[in-house]
Amino acid sequence: MRGLWVVRTGLLSPESVDQVVDGAARAGINALFVQVRGRGDAFYTSRVVERSELLRGQAADFDPLGRLLARARRRGLQVHAWVNVLLTAHAGIPLPSAHVAVRHPEWLMVPREAARDALGARPADLIPLIERYRDPSDAEGLYLSPSAPGVAVHLEQVVSELVRAYAVDGLHLDFVRYPSSDYDWSRAALEGFAATRNGQDLLAGPALDPEGWGDYRRAALDSLTVRLSAVARQARPGILVSAAVVADQAQALYHHYQPWPSWMARGVLDAVCPMTYTPDTKVFRAQVAQARDKLGASASLWAGVGAWRLPLGSVVEKIRTAREAGASGVVLFSHESFEGADLDRLRTDAFSALAAAPAAGEPGGRAHR
Secondary structure, three states, rough: OEEEEHHHHOOHHHHHHHHHHHHHHOOOOOEEEEEEEEEOOOOOOOOOOOOOOHHHOOOOOOOHHHHHHHHHHHHHOOOEEEEEOEEEEEOOOOOOOOHHHHHHHHHHEEEHHHHHHHHHOOOHHHHHHHHHHHOOOOOOOOEEEEHHHHHHHHHHHHHHHHHHHHOOOEEEEEEEOOOOOOOOOOOHHHHHHHOOOOOOOOOOOHHHHHHHHHHHHHHHHHHHHHHHHHHHHHHOOOOOOEEEEEEOHHHHHOOOOOHHHHHHHHHOOOOEEOOOOOOOOHHHHHHHHHHHHHHHOOOEEEEEHHHHOOHHHHHHHHHHHHHHHHOOOEEOOOOOHHHHHHHHHHHHHHHHHHHOOOOOOOOOOOOOO
């Protein structure tokens, strides 16, 4: 796997789409992870989700994913539809009336400090309340709650429509995690937890049983991930389901409630991409090696490389280190980090010996479950 995350800034015009695909092929990349759902919107043709406001001004028939998919096929590249699952909106930015957060503010996660006020708030007041108490160091914006009954149904519709309509090679789940352990004190989550504790006081429950509260949130996220994986495979048999996950396994499990080793062990995911974004190569090597040890020798493990924060020489070093530490490949974040001569150096310095090799899951490539 020689993957590249393509953020939505690369999908804003036909010209930018073409440049992304051609640049990736020039660099020796063999798979694009394309952010088609960035903030609860669509960079593809959809009846379920509103077209992204970032495409305003483009022709109505411009389909970023459709164009990218066609061009990538001509260049021999895989395309994985990258979906931000729970992160659904920027904070502090007016949202269109059809946005899911505006239509269903009761579906949003609530930070701990806002819990009491949120329980008594009108739905229309929830977004300003969440934003008032949001810690920007933890939460990038507004997040859907996996405990809200309507959320799983909505996201299943999103995934099913997307992978039925487009012949993508994979579904790539991102932000399938809680922003921090200070979330989710929404009514849906508190009532769900109370129901498992004989209807105890909503606000007191998490403090009375913090371990159980962690287990409850972890189970809610697990259930959602299982459902999204299943609906994707039903809609497009043979699709490869992967996820970007927190590299530190303890942080993933107890701070973000993301049991990704279990998802791999149970076959919920076909491949996992730990976000090993550290600039420290020793730490990077240790994180990749620990993930390999946890998952076993046969699992598809793609090391995420934080190229946006590294000089090119360090990116190349990380790619080589990932191979040495047992990774099945790498995914680089993101397309915005490379241009011109950098693309040529990636091919010659990192990927030259592999330039003709197929990506994981292609005919002749590394088999996956």
